[in-house]
Amino acid sequence: MIDTGHNFPEVTDFRDLRAKELGAELIVRNVEDSMKRGTVRLAHPFESRNVHQSVTLLEAIEEFRFDALIGGARRDEEKARAKERIFSHRDSFGQWQPKAQRPELWTLFNTRLAPGEHFRVFPISNWTELDVWQYIEREQIALPSIYYTHKREVIERKGLLVPLTDLPPRDGEQVVTRDVRFRTAGDITCTCPVVSPAATPGGRGDRDAGRRRSERGATRMDDKILRWLRWRSARKTDTGATTLIVVDATGAGGRTRARHPPAPEIHHLWFGGRWQEHADWPPAGGQQGRAAGPPCRRSARARLTRPC
Numbered sequence: 672m673i674d675t676g677h678n679f680p681e682v683t684d685f686r687d688l689r690a691k692e693l694g695a696e697l698i699v700r701n702v703e704d705s706m707k708r709g710t711v712r713l714a715h716p717f718e719s720r721n722v723h724q725s726v727t728l729l730e731a732i733e734e735f736r737f738d739a740l741i742g743g744a745r746r747d748e749e750k751a752r753a754k755e756r757i758f759s760h761r762d763s764f765g766q767w768q769p770k771a772q773r774p775e776l777w778t779l780f781n782t783r784l785a786p787g788e789h790f791r792v793f794p795i796s797n798w799t800e801l802d803v804w805q806y807i808e809r810e811q812i813a814l815p816s817i818y819y820t821h822k823r824e825v826i827e828r829k830g831l832l833v834p835l836t837d838l839p840p841r842d843g844e845q846v847v848t849r850d851v852r853f854r855t856a857g858d859i860t861c862t863c864p865v866v867s868p869a870a871t872p873g874g875r876g877d878r879d880a881g882r883r884r885s886e887r888g889a890t891r892m893d894d895k896i897l898r899w900l901r902w903r904s905a906r907k908t909d910t911g912a913t914t915l916i917v918v919d920a921t922g923a924g925g926r927t928r929a930r931h932p933p934a935p936e937i938h939h940l941w942f943g944g945r946w947q948e949h950a951d952w953p954p955a956g957g958q959q960g961r962a963a964g965p966p967c968r969r970s971a972r973a974r975l976t977r978p979c
Contacts (some may be wrong), residue, residue, distance in 0.1 A: 672700075672743075673702065673724040673727050673731070674701045674702075675702045675718065675720040675721060675724055675858045676701060676702060677720055677836075677858050678859060679815070679949055681815045681816050681817045682815050682856050684815075685813075689813075700727050700728075700730065700731045701827070702726075702787050704721045704727070705965075707724070710726050710730065711726050711727070712725075719749060719861045720860070720862040721858035722859060722862065723823065726933050727766075727770050728765075732789055737789055738790065739790040739792050740790070740791050741793075742796065743795060744791075744796065745803075746795070746796050746797065747800070754769045756773065756793075757792065757794065758773070758780045758790050759792070759793065760772060760790060761786065761789050762788055762967045763786070763787035763788055765789075767791075785894075805873075807872045808871070808872035815856065817852065817853045818895050819870050819871070820851070820870050821850070821852065822850055823848070824846050824847070825863075825864065826840050826844050826846055827847070828844065832849065832866070833863055834859065834862075834863065834864060834920070836859055836860070850865065850866065850867070850868055851865060852863075852864055852865065852866035853868060894961075941975075
């Protein structure tokens with residue numbers, strides 16, 4: 672296990688207890704040790720260490736020469752994990768190349784490795800969150816208490832409930848106590864609970880099965896795609912038009928405001944890298960300067976990209 676130093680005590684206590692009950696060898700490597708070695712450097716003291724634990728993990732793989740590491744990731748959690756194979760290959764640098772993944776036909780897997788390479792194995796990759804909770808309920812599997820409803824002090828921030836930690840609240844934020852549970856447990860600095868009274872595996876799994884957002888989508892603050900989805904929420908302007916905040920898909924980080932039409936007679940079309948208003952689109956005579964001709968037979972979608 673990789674310990675970021677910012678873990679929930681309920682999770683680490685449960686981990687130690689289960690390892691003792693099973694008589695298993697528990698291998699723990701700490702991100703703080705990587706920081707002391709200089710292989711991990713934080714931008715500021717309050718930065719989340721979640722993204723840096725991959726460095727500590729690669730150091731542990733190199734130390735113990737692991738050929739395969741078994742994880743619980745699933746394809747329905749997020750877009751990046753949807754590309755993972757059950758036997759997800761990593762090269763000698765520990766990198767994952769989506770286009771270089773090996774085909775998996777039926778239950779046939781290619782497990783050949785070159786020196787220095789390893790696999791990340793995800794046996795429940797095709798499971799859903801409901802599948803997981805139904806299995807937990809059927810097999811009566813014990814879990815840390817934070818997965819079920821409990822009272823916790825939280826802070827409302829950007830549509831999420833941030834658990835109160837050693838980090839002080841920001842200016843203007845208020846601490847409230849809610850009945851919450853965690854759908855996933857990760858680094859305490861970027862994992863958020865959800866409001867829920869569910870105290871059993873069945874109540875929780877059935878309740879979450881109909882949600883559009885997975886457990887990561889509802890509880891993670893460090894996911895770039897999820898931040899984009901939250902920015903995309905609709906807002907009302909003074910003129911009554913709906914405004915969407917669209918993040919540049921190229922990764923440049925720029926945001927473009929796209930105004931949806933406040934009235935049916937106003938059309939907004941994407942031209943020249945920006946939205947433009949056209950009150951009488953499509954024009955009666957085609958493009959400006961053209962004589963009126965027969966009606967265009969092209970599809971409406973084609974006319975959006977290239978006028979008739």
